Amino acid sequence: MLEITTAERIIDTEIERQVGRRAAREAPVMRTIYQAFLARGAPVPVEDVMAAVPDMSRDAVASRLTALDEDDLIQIVDGKVETAYPFTARPTPFVVRPATGGERYACCAVDTLRMAPMLGQRAELVGYCRIHKPLRVKPAKEASATDVAGRIAARWQRKGAGTD
Numbered sequence: 001m002l003e004i005t006t007a008e009r010i011i012d013t014e015i016e017r018q019v020g021r022r023a024a025r026e027a028p029v030m031r032t033i034y035q036a037f038l039a040r041g042a043p044v045p046v047e048d049v050m051a052a053v054p055d056m057s058r059d060a061v062a063s064r065l066t067a068l069d070e071d072d073l074i075q076i077v078d079g080k081v082e083t084a085y086p087f088t089a090r091p092t093p094f095v096v097r098p099a100t101g102g103e104r105y106a107c108c109a110v111d112t113l114r115m116a117p118m119l120g121q122r123a124e125l126v127g128y129c130r131i132h133k134p135l136r137v138k139p140a141k142e143a144s145a146t147d148v149a150g151r152i153a154a155r156w157q158r159k160g161a162g163t164d
Contacts, residue, residue, distance in 0.1 A: 029061055029064040029065065029068065030068065034118075036081075038098070041089070043081060043089040044089075046080065065081075087104060092107065094106040094111065094112050094125075094127045096116070096125055097125075099122045099123060
């Protein structure tokens with residue numbers, strides 16, 4: 001049977017889904033994965049994650065990893081977390097150079113914009129467009145990650161959600 005619904009219901013369902021995904025990204029298992037990606041810039045063995053999450057049993061961490069993989073927030077391949085959005089261990093044209101050094105790869109151009117505020121530090125963003133022209137964004141010395149995050153978030157909020 002075809003379900004008929006309203007646009008408002010579809011939007012509400014999507015918002016609920018995004019709220020759940022955000023909560024999952026802020027939980028201890030994802031934070032552990034993000035820290036490992038930032039430190040290594042390489043795939044993170046599931047065993048390392050299971051051993052590193054404080055105050056959770058290995059079974060609870062394994063269950064959470066499975067749920068994150070099923071919700072497409074991470075990708076586990078051959079016992080390693082290869083992607084933890086916005087990070088990916090595979091080279092892409094979208095590079096983030098955190099202030100702490102090294103290069104990390106983002107899944108897409110928009111993800112590079114999310115990384116500096118997420119990391120709480122300045123970062124240089126480097127990417128290439130479809131015609132292979134480089135795009136480089138360096139942070140202004142006077143702008144904090146919070147300032148940038150606020151400006152980006154304001155552009156994505158629904159009308160009436162606090163900024164008009």
